[in-house]
Amino acid sequence: MTHESAGEPTRIVVVGSGFAGFECARALTRRLRGTDSRITMISAHDYMLYTPLLPEVAGGILDARFVTVPLSEALPNVELVKGNVDSVDFEARTVHVTDCEQGVEDVAWDRVVLTPGSVTRLFDIPGLAEHARGLKTPAEALYFRDQLLTQIELAERDTDPSVADARRTVVVVGASYAGTELTAQLRALADEAAARRNLDPAKIRFLLLDAADKVMPEVGEKLGGKVLDVLRSRGIDVRLETTLTELGPEHVTLDDGTVIPTRTVAWVTGVTASPLIDTLGLPTEKGRLTVRPDLSVEGHPDVFAGGDAAAVPDPKNSGSITPPTAQHAVRQGQALASNVAASLGVGDPKPYSHRDMGLVVDLGPGFAVANPLGIQLSGFLAKVVTRAYHLYAMPNAANRWAVALAYLTDLLFPRPLVSIGLVTDSESRFAAGEGVGAQH
Template identity: 50%
Template sequence: MSRRPRIVIVGAGFAGYRAARTLARLARDRAEIVVLNPTDYFLYLPLLPQVAAGILEPRRIAVPLSGELRGVRVVLGIADHVDLDRQAVHYTDPEGAGGGLGFERLVLSVGSVNKLLPVPGVAEHAHGFRGLPEALYLRDHVIRQIELAAVAGDPGLAAARCTFVVVGAGYTGTEVAAQLRMLTVDLARRIRLPHGVRPRWLLLDTAPRVLPGMDEKLSRTADRVLRRRGVEVRTGTSVKEAARDGVLLSDGEFVASRTLVWCVGVRPDPLVEGTGRPLEQGRLIVDPYLQVPGCPDVFACGDAAAVPDLVRPGAFTPMTAQHAWRQGRVAGENVAASLGVGRRRRPYRHRDLGFVVDLGGVQAAADPLGVPLSGLPAGLVTRGYHLAAMPSGRVRVAADWLLDAVLPRQGVQLGLVRSWSVPLDTASPELPAAPRSVTDTPSEGAS
């Protein structure tokens, strides 16, 4: 008997997970399906700010690959190099050993990594927000600063510890500032801070408004909620230099702080550069069927792929989970079709059905089907969408939301993640990432 063809999927973010799930449904009897990923879970990124804020337990948004992808073999490792000519993927496993996987079909869905700008001090002093380790570390760090401020003998030092700066007012930065501002205010009610010291949050962006990629009505809603909650929104402003004791802003002001959260966006995973194939701003160029030109057995989707936007001829689809989730399904179907399984291959074409941004509590901004919502209606739509979109764990997530509504949060440090294990200049390999659609999810950190 001849060996079944092997399909290797590199990356289990929104695109890779959806591709694997689609192929498990269509082709697991006809092919060996292998997923190569650094972790054994798919991270539901849109709810990561709620993990950092202590609303959700970390495992609630970590979907186990082996449990959900029946008939799929999961290999733990980080892809180092893809040899398209020899049809092999080389990787390093969690213990540092090298390995290789041959393939007859390949799906590259490695996603994106933190985008660093040439700002002095940022790589050394800023905190990223791309995965569970970063979220858990940031939560501990924020709680620690409030607790240290309470016992600081110097009021200036106490104020600096209670000042938190978030750079990037996109989906991720906006949600992080909104959710963690509520956490620190709650902590300040229970921990006696020096007289006159209160938690202070600054949200910076060079754009003229928060959520610049969304409709202006939703942007105004988010801005109003943030300012009413006490977040200082500074548009047209960014960080010129970062240091251990604070940040120098582009307008010349120095803000004394011990916390700088970097949410300026993402860039495609550098792995695709090693393929030697044409790129578009770091993304691997594919055709409308998500195939790499000249390589009929290689497909790419998600943040690492430059996919032609058939709705806007001449453009490429943006790096969002909304597109990654949908492209994963099309990639899976087209790979199956190339093996003679399922229906004929089809091009990727999308239709936006809206976005949602969770601003904490009952506050949110949403535009399902183009209808702008705010307040409680937007909050209900946002949480209803997340429950519907999550592959599993809905009951546990809903239970955590209910408990958070009726019980005080536990403001304690867990000490599970150390700062040296989450450096900003290291790619967090768990996901792709950004806007969150009402029918799909984000890739960059959107809602």
Template identity: 40%
Template sequence: MPDPVRIVIVGGGYVGAKAAHYLRKHLEPGEADVVVIDPRSYMTYQPFLAEAAAGSVEPRHVVVPLREVLPGCRVVAAEVTGIDRTERTVTMRVAGGHVEQVGYDVLVVAVGSVSKTLPIPGLAEHGIGFKTLEEAIYLRNHVLSRLDQADSTMDPELRRRLLTFVFVGGGYAGVEAMAELEDMTRQALPSYSIGRHELRWVLVEAMDRIMPEVSPQLAAYTLEVLRSRGFEPHLGTTLKSAEHGHIVLGDGTEFDADTLVWTAGVRPNPMLAGTDLPLDNRGRVICSATLEVRDSPWVFAAGDAAAIPDLSKKDPDATCPPSAQHASRQATRLAKNVLASLRGEPLVRYRHANAGSVASLGLYQGVAQIYGVKLRGFPAWALHRGYHLATMPTAHRKARIAADWLLSLPFRRQVVATGEQQHPRSQFVHATAR
């Protein structure tokens, strides 16, 4: 190994950022250089996306600039397009499409996941995911603008279409996003000539239950809460078509909607297909329990894009599910094992039993299951906020988020749509055309 060793981390999300931070903190001076490559120069704390979309938290407060939290590391804003284990190089596309290569001595693959979509007619044209801050901001502005437009039209069919919101996927992401946005629109209604009964919130889930992360009892309770707030669940069915905004479900239900949100699972980052890394049938990097990539000396992987044995299960073929809980703990174990490799020490296998899950269902409502203890309502909601505030990086972002929450107690949320954010040059282009 050269001196200093070059550690290249592909991916600046939660796994990459946390692993880089740990390495930077525990590396001896001159022991290694750390390079982090990601198209975005910031990490998004995804558990707060739903609250950012609903206006409970300022969107800027849920992102963490990598250069701020990784002093001493080189942060490269580029898109990785290839990895060559033989040459030990990473190929990346930087500004203006220019292609460059960087060599590595130790490689960490933490590219995360993207929305898992299906070839459904109309989905690509009308759907939106819920994986990034940009999508959360767009969805907030979009939903509020539907209220503006519905309040302004005299056409009853158009009004009904504008006030129909469809969410496909009944996992944590879908339920939290839908519940928070419904809570936001309900608070906004006094400013509009729109009755609460006119809003139609439709949840589509292929399984016969929602939120498989919690017990059937908590899932049933969540469904009961959603129904009491006017949600329309369609379980055991799928989205068949969304062409021209006309929604067709597998159970025969048909209607028009102007909002379609897709939260039906994730898949590994497709850039992995352009590498020579060993992948399983789901496109994940095949790893051992020590987070080393199979047949790849000095290459490690973790997070949603890695197939890591789940030692807490009896099934020898079980792998860790893509969750923030696993990603956080794998990042620390990966960093420790990288340090152990550099220093000739034994590596430790990753083993973690699921501690539980917490979810928000809007202000003062939530569900939680922690080490077998089930909570619902306000205690679960408070636990959700407390847990994620504690795990949010940097003290000043914790303080800003806490301040956002405190200000929401005496004051209502800001419910205004700034649609120009989606197309910021449209006004200028229109002016220059005259």
């Protein structure tokens, strides 16, 4: 007998506090207000991370706190269990949780929503996991800021010119929006550091690599061409149809055999579903959990999933699944809430549908590209639209206020050149960001 039929509170467990899980829990508290439902969120963090602004954390415009939304404040009616979900028992209706001190517990559920998100997608390239860093966590963003400023400072004191050049060389792999934004923001930070130190900014080299033949294919050919022009005008060496074959502590090797001495490598080539998905024993598509159009799992009407970890059918493109973007995750979170509530007799179930709102991409001082509702914008106007969108999408008033003030500060004052040194080498590695996704 389940708790539903025993007259006890209906237990809804949401796994993960990313965009999909956060929006689902928030919407469920509204939809199920006045019922006997109890909503529990299980997450390794006590915050929701607004990942689209991590490049601006790396670039020194934003404090890491500004992009972390406290769950206790934003979800006051949701019980938070801090820990990692290792497995799900569908027969016993429990999830197995391990906390940060390796304490374990089983949390029971009547409905479970699986939104564990994604991890950086890695490939079987020698040295990649040891010597590159991703951009999925605040620790990784802070690592890049500290690393760039520290290496610029060390290069000035280095007596070997070749070592100094390596310290002042940054390699970014992945010319989609996250990698492109990171490159642009770090370039702006490097330019500020060069100006303060009376250093030629051209001595600080940036290489942006991608195996594809275009920069940012998501925004279309016209805007993608403008992005490429802007990047190159800022001295960024963009090499398309190029990737890495090997990484060492002081160099990388490109697939054309070129060896680039460097101490800083960013790997921003996409994501793969959370390792939890592989433990479920359920059907997957492209590594993501297969779900029905209403985001429930076939054969398990009490199990729902969405966000980066779920292969959600795309109604606009028959036969395909929605891409792992924040925009889809937010909307899928809202759809999950509606359909979970409907399964409890509140409202009617509906298949997931969406309208593409477009992308916004910040490319550093005075420039951005955006295609809101299909309208292609670039330059300062796109910059205004981009920043306004992020302020609108930020799901907490205090965070919105902090980010707005940081943007105002950025207009009036130079970027702060501060290497705080809070992040250790091990904390910024891929393995620290909830597992590693390797593809061979």
